[in-house]
Amino acid sequence: MAISRIASLRAGLRALAGRKNGVRVNEFNVPRLFLYHRALVEVSKQGVSVVTxxxxxxxxxxxxxxxxxxxxxxxxxxxxxxxxxxQVAALLDLLARVLGLDQDWRIAIVGFGYLGHALTTFLSYREERFKIAALFDKAPDVIGQKWNDLTVRHIDELESTLRELGGVDIAVLAVPSKAAQEVAERVAAAGVDAILNFAPIALRVPEQVFARNIDLAGELSILTHYLTGSD
Amino acid sequence: MAISRIASLRAGLRALAGRKNGVRVNEFNVPRLFLYHRALVEVSKQGVSVVTxxxxxxxxxxxxxxxxxxxxxxxxxxxxxxxxxxQVAALLDLLARVLGLDQDWRIAIVGFGYLGHALTTFLSYREERFKIAALFDKAPDVIGQKWNDLTVRHIDELESTLRELGGVDIAVLAVPSKAAQEVAERVAAAGVDAILNFAPIALRVPEQVFARNIDLAGELSILTHYLTGSD
DNA sequence: AAATGTGAAGAGGTTCACAGCG
DNA sequence: CGCTGTGAACCTCTTCACATTT
Structure with a gap:
């Protein structure tokens, strides 16, 4: 069976349920709304103007x-x-607005190893609303690397760089797990309210910060659990 | 607020609920079991032998x-x-068994760009139960690259290579979205029953195949939705 | 006729409160 | 006494069935 569904949030998000342009949105199904949005972008390109x-x-x-x-x-x-x-067009507009995809977002990538590099490439190539605004790393041979117009800065320049930039909206953490907690605290302190973390640890972040984990080993483990069950 | 939770499955997994060593497992909470497992590995290293x-x-x-x-x-x-x-030790053993982490799994990485490379490195470095068994790509300059003892093969050798290897357990798709559907069908036809897909599309796979998506843009979109809501 | 919008029923996961046991 | 184990209450999301509207 195909189970390719965007991560859902469960308990945590319930607390977030709130108003959105005056409309109460059940925050629980944001991932589904995103699926709809993606599908509509697709058919929209093909000239479809109405869907049921x-x-x-x-x-x-x-x-x-x-x-x-x-x-x-x-x-x-x-x-x-x-x-x-x-109407495809109207629905697309609305979903984009609800999802926040009707505006640009500035992203800092922390950790510019293979993963950070891959994420940067992917975002800049495919997601025009997400602007890569800063790159950080700690390894001497990575610092100073150029990526388009950006230069990878030392992680110690995190605070000063973000200040210069007037802040970023989202920090993507592609750092080793030992470093993740500290980095999370620093970006949070620097005023970043949204974190996407690839390190396999449970981050502890301040109240106002919304952190989300992508956990490769956890995902694989769901697969192995399935495989084990179907012996 | 911190919401760092492993992706959960929702509807899809319900159909999977089944028996596991004679114990009926609610498949819905596998991600949580994995969290427990990880936490226990951690405290176990610190010599803790009992948890409440x-x-x-x-x-x-x-x-x-x-x-x-x-x-x-x-x-x-x-x-x-x-x-x-x-007892930490006993609980760890049990969770590992339930999650399928008490045995080795062979993984094929399809797409050896930055992302594929990052995933390969991460897995081999951090997750000893997951053995990288084969690497595939399509780009001429990537094919033939060495990674440890492995050589990146052309995607056209997928079927023959898997046959030689006696199959793999999991295929990780780190290919462009245009290629993902076709690759998914091919690995499924080659007998792989579990797929972890990083391409931002809704895969259609045969009934017995368990496919799971990791959707970067979708995750970011959850963050932007949150950021929008807290204007 | 066709497809949306929705109250009500249903299903399933979570929380509560406390019984049970070491 | 302390902490687990668990039936029952609770709550939220999903599905159903059909009234509603174009």
Whole structure:
């Protein structure tokens, strides 16, 4: 079976439920909204201008039912036309706004090894809303490396660089796990409120900071658990 | 607030609920079990031999309550001693068995760009149970590259190489999104039942194949949604 | 006729409160 | 007394069925 679904948040996000342009959004399904957004970008390129909840479900390919889509979208307002479907353009705009994808975001990549490099390349190539604003590392042979117009700075210049830049929105941590906690605290102290952490540890961050982990070993372990079960 | 939780599966996994060494496991909380496992590995190194559900919750740092831990663990059997706590060693063994981390797994990395390289390095360095068994790419300048004892093969040799190796357990897809669907089908046809996909598309895979996505843009989008909400 | 929007029912995970046991 | 183990209450998300609207 195909289970390719964006990470969901569970308990943690419940506390976040809030208002969004006056509309109460169930924060729990943000990953699904993102799936819809991606699918719509795709069909939009192909010139499709109307989708139904059924065709959109088909586009998302996995485990999303038409009913679920209607329920999710209905939270955002009355968006469709009965007997007809949803306007792709309008829906795209709305989802982009709700997801925050209607504006640019500045990102600092901390740790410019293979992973940091890969993430940087991926983002700059594929996600135009995410602007790489600063690169940091600790290794002498990495510091000073150029990437497009950016130079990799020493991690000790984190605070001063961010100050110069007027801050960044998101910090991506691609550093060894021993360093991750300290780096997280430093970027948080420097005013960054969102962290995407690739180090396999449970970060402790200040209250206002939203940290999210991508845990490779954890993901693999879900697979091995599955493989073990189907002996 | 810290929300660093491993991706959970939701609907998809429900269908998987099954028996595991005669114990019915709620497949929904595998990511949590993995968190416990990791925390226990850590304290085990420090010589701690007993934990309580409370101390374990503290170690996991985020959004896990002692009650939740007891509930999760009680699914696996009667593991603790009332008035005392859990034996770290015994619990570690059990969790490893349940998660499939008590055995080696052979992994093929498809796509040996920066990301593939990073994943390969990470796994071989940090996760001894995951053995990199084969590397594939399509770019002429990457093919033939050496990594430890392995040589990067052309993707067209996927089937023959896997046959030679007697198969692998998991395929990690670090290829461009245009290529991902085709690669997924090929590795599935070659007998690989577990896929970890980094390409930002919804994979369609055969019934018996368990595919899991890690979606960088999706994760960032959760962050930007949060940042937008707290304007 | 067709597809949305939605109250109500259902399912499943989480929390509570306390019984049970060492 | 302390901490686990667990049925029951609770709560949230999902699914169903159909009224509603174009």
């Amino acid at each position: 909840s059924e065709s959109l479900a088909e586009l998302c390919a996995n485990d999303v039912t038409p009913t679920q889509i209607r329920k999710d979208l209905s939270q955002l307002g009355t968006l469709g036309r009965r007997g007809h479907g949803y | 559900s409370e101390s374990l919750a503290e170690l996991c740092a985020n959004d896990v309550t002692p009650t939740q831990i007891r509930k999760d663990l009680s699914q696996l059997g009667t593991l603790g001693r009332r008035g005392h706590g859990y």
